[in-house]
Amino acid sequence: MPHQSDPELERLLARAANRASRRAFFIASALEDYRKMEGLDEAQLADYLRCTPKDLARLALCRRPQSESSKFKDEVRAIARHTSIDGGQLMKLLRQVDALGALPAGNTALGAFMAARDSEEEDKSLSGTPGSTQEPPPENDND
């Protein structure tokens, strides 16, 4: 969904996104974890999600979908539509961060590998052009 340019509001949203990164409830926390894990700056993270830094702030303020939830894919799709980011990339990011969070310290590489492998098929179905709103095919997996 395109948003009109409003520098003051963008500044307030960016600030709120920053505060939200301290709360596990918001996607901001997962973005921050991923950014640190991969050593990315904000622009690189935006590139990864195929969006602009402005979209990133809006994304950060959405509720963080839980990868174990049956609603996970639907919620990622809804967020992707709303914020013009790549749903497949977001799904991969969230799964990776969740997998790492569940592992004891020291097993980060293994966790990242497992998360990437587990979600490979779904990523293909959700990834598209930047900001794509295309719907993936019907799901018949068991997660």
Place this chain on the structure above:
Amino acid sequence: MWDDATPVEPPSAEFDRRTHQRLLASDPVAPEELAEAYLRYLAYRLARQYPNVDDDLIETAVTDAILSYAERPTRYNPTLASLAGYLLMSAAGDLKNALRRTSRQTQFESPLEAADVELEEIPGNIEVQGRQEPAIEPDGLPENISWKALRERVNKEIPDRLDRQILELMLAGERKTEVYAGLLGLESLPLEEQRRLVKQTKDRLQKRLERLKKDFNAPPE
């Protein structure tokens, strides 16, 4: 920067109702829409309530109030206050906590001190120790109680700044519902609802005031 900001209107009551329902239903996008709709409005309103406080602290308090509500929407009861009023009160609470934590509370005047300037305009004010103090007869203070003591006691008993602002208006004889509704952020509600909520707030504060007066009149232990 919020000092000279253009007045900002609150979102509609319909937006509030819908957003609250969506938050309760864990809609993942609702928190973002809430922030987008309320950040600027709350920053503007809170800055007007606390004109001497840094914009930085104002914006942090507003942000935290929005994020907290998005995370725990059940804490808000729509039958008791408008969403704008609730968020404003929550932000004011966060701001006061931040000011206490950073020991910067002295940078802004307490509401009753600030009100002294306005009270000079009210007919019937009296001079106490070189300061203009409001005459609140016939329900006035006992002779042995100073206005300073009252101020300290009121600030302790009624810690919420918004409550004290409303109390000041009551003491100043303000009767217009719209003035109280504006302060409480109820403007977007129907007039009858505004009247009901304003009366509810004033009754609650009146009871606290009565309790305070009783305490002052009680013989020392």
